[in-house]
Amino acid sequence: MSAEITARPKARPGKRTNDPDGLRKRVLDVAEASFQARGYHASSLGDLMAAAGVTGGALHHHFPTKKALALAVIEERVAAAVEATWIAPVQAAGSAREGVRSVFEAVAAELEQQGFVRGCPLNNLAHELSLADADFRAALAGIFSAWREAIADRIRADQQAGREQGTDPQRFAALAVATYSGAMSMAKTAQDSAVLRDCLNALEQGASSDSSNKGGAVAKRRRRVLRQHRAF
Amino acid sequence: MSAEITARPKARPGKRTNDPDGLRKRVLDVAEASFQARGYHASSLGDLMAAAGVTGGALHHHFPTKKALALAVIEERVAAAVEATWIAPVQAAGSAREGVRSVFEAVAAELEQQGFVRGCPLNNLAHELSLADADFRAALAGIFSAWREAIADRIRADQQAGREQGTDPQRFAALAVATYSGAMSMAKTAQDSAVLRDCLNALEQGASSDSSNKGGAVAKRRRRVLRQHRAF
DNA sequence: TTTAAAACAGACCGGTTGTCCTGTTTTGTC
DNA sequence: GACAAAACAGGACAACCGGTCTGTTTTAAA
Numbered sequence: 001m002s003a004e005i006t007a008r009p010k011a012r013p014g015k016r017t018n019d020p021d022g023l024r025k026r027v028l029d030v031a032e033a034s035f036q037a038r039g040y041h042a043s044s045l046g047d048l049m050a051a052a053g054v055t056g057g058a059l060h061h062h063f064p065t066k067k068a069l070a071l072a073v074i075e076e077r078v079a080a081a082v083e084a085t086w087i088a089p090v091q092a093a094g095s096a097r098e099g100v101r102s103v104f105e106a107v108a109a110e111l112e113q114q115g116f117v118r119g120c121p122l123n124n125l126a127h128e129l130s131l132a133d134a135d136f137r138a139a140l141a142g143i144f145s146a147w148r149e150a151i152a153d154r155i156r157a158d159q160q161a162g163r164e165q166g167t168d169p170q171r172f173a174a175l176a177v178a179t180y181s182g183a184m185s186m187a188k189t190a191q192d193s194a195v196l197r198d199c200l201n202a203l204e205q206g207a208s209s210d211s212s213n214k215g216g217a218v219a220k221r222r223r224r225v226l227r228q229h230r231a232f
Numbered sequence: 233m234s235a236e237i238t239a240r241p242k243a244r245p246g247k248r249t250n251d252p253d254g255l256r257k258r259v260l261d262v263a264e265a266s267f268q269a270r271g272y273h274a275s276s277l278g279d280l281m282a283a284a285g286v287t288g289g290a291l292h293h294h295f296p297t298k299k300a301l302a303l304a305v306i307e308e309r310v311a312a313a314v315e316a317t318w319i320a321p322v323q324a325a326g327s328a329r330e331g332v333r334s335v336f337e338a339v340a341a342e343l344e345q346q347g348f349v350r351g352c353p354l355n356n357l358a359h360e361l362s363l364a365d366a367d368f369r370a371a372l373a374g375i376f377s378a379w380r381e382a383i384a385d386r387i388r389a390d391q392q393a394g395r396e397q398g399t400d401p402q403r404f405a406a407l408a409v410a411t412y413s414g415a416m417s418m419a420k421t422a423q424d425s426a427v428l429r430d431c432l433n434a435l436e437q438g439a440s441s442d443s444s445n446k447g448g449a450v451a452k453r454r455r456r457v458l459r460q461h462r463a464f
Numbered sequence: 465t466t467t468a469a470a471a472c473a474g475a476c477c478g479g480t481t482g483t484c485c486t487g488t489t490t491t492g493t494c
Numbered sequence: 495g496a497c498a499a500a501a502c503a504g505g506a507c508a509a510c511c512g513g514t515c516t517g518t519t520t521t522a523a524a
Binding site: 039124170198 | 269270271273274350351355356358359360362363364369372373376377380400402403404406407409410411412413414415417418420421422423427430431433434435437
Binding site: 020055058062 | 470474
């Protein structure tokens with residue numbers, strides 16, 4: 001047995017390649033997943049270190065505290081998730097309503113496919129952390145705000161194109177985000193994505209739905225107008 | 233200094249009065265408050281014991297584990313809160329829509345008065361615990377289900393009275409609960425209850441108001457929101 | 465090559481956590 | 495009053511957590 005090949009760490013220190021960006025990314029990946037699956041307080045740095053294959057020194061070098069790590073997850077990962085699954089699709093859609101509908105359906109389809117509901121990344125952390133720390137709350141509130149603003153902006157763009165004249169952008173955005181958040185909350189708790197489609201259908205039919213006649217865009221639109229003068 | 237008056241616990245053992253129900257209630261009170269304010273994992277049994285003035289032995293006697301305590305909070309307190317603030321008012325209201333509206337407004341008024349948003353008790357715990365433990369999830373899902381079912385039942389009652397013929401009970405209930413849950417989530421994160429009224433207004437005016445005809449009531453309501461609009 | 469800073473390794477520590485355990489006191493029943 | 499069970503007291507403990515610390519290696523600039 002050669003002493004050089006099977007050398008101990010001291011005899012042959014081994015080759016280490018510094019990769020700060022890659023290591024940071026790995027830690028964020030693991031932290032994001034664990035925070036979503038188990039929550040912030042239930043995720044220990046020891047578990048994260050083991051899962052990411054990172055030592056305590058390296059972790060501390062990139063993220064001095066657990067809070068700093070969570071803040072990075074919120075600002076870099078959660079915000080990006082909202083941007084990717086909501087903001088960009090809504091901006092790219094033909095209209096605000098169509099954008100909202102497509103996101104609902106895309107998420108519902110994805111959940112049905114993978115058979116497991118992890119919940120909304122933003123809401124998951126918001127519930128646990130927004131009352132615990134002011135910095136957490138500010139970061140999370142900013143993402144919520146940007147989310148709603150993007151939808152409201154899309155409504156305004158529709159309005160400049162002559163559509164959605166009777167729609168209040170802010171209210172519409174609040175309702176869309178609230179409905180999605182709440183539906184995901186229920187879907188996560190029940191581990192059943194069906195409620196997402198229920199909410200989408202109810203939303204599209206203006207809080208009312210006709211169980212006896214679901215088809216026909218013309219009929220739907222006529223009924224929608226008829227319901228205009230009815231409160232709620 | 234008299235030895236009898238300032239006697240130590242050993243010298244004069246003191247009179248202890250067993251009050252199992254009262255002690256249990258005190259523990260539940262403290263646990264409910266702490267779980268809502270700080271979350272389950274961030275609440276230590278030591279803190280709860282100190283706040284409730286209860287020893288470890290007594291706590292363990294009534295609740296063998298922390299999980300058992302949380303389960304009791306969910307089944308006895310969270311369920312009761314949903315019953316009191318949602319189910320009973322909706323059943324007592326003149327109609328399902330009116331019930332939903334009155335609850336939204338009552339909660340919004342309460343939040344504005346106390347100037348602090350604690351969030352929805354059910355959603356707060358659901359997000360943190362529904363993925364952590366199967367028993368937690370089942371208990372929380374049951375409350376969500378009862379909540380929606382009560383609203384759906386109220387719609388059905390309206391329908392038997394000749395109203396709401398075009399409304400799907402299940403969908404309507406899902407939308408109401410989801411909107412409320414999501415709105416409370418945003419209100420908690422932003423510490424601003426204004427979004428609750430935004431959502432209620434959007435709900436009442438119908439999420440799909442694409443035409444330009446507007447009743448006086450709707451226009452009035454919109455103006456009110458503009459007046460009370462606050463920076464986010 | 466020299467050198468200083470960045471990147472990483474890994475042990476260490478004080479404090480906390482949830483639970484268990486052994487006693488003691490109270491309570492209801494006969 | 496006897497007595498068993500319930501109710502409560504309080505210490506002990508092992509595991510764990512997050513953060514710190516010292517030391518080593520890599521990297522890049524000079």
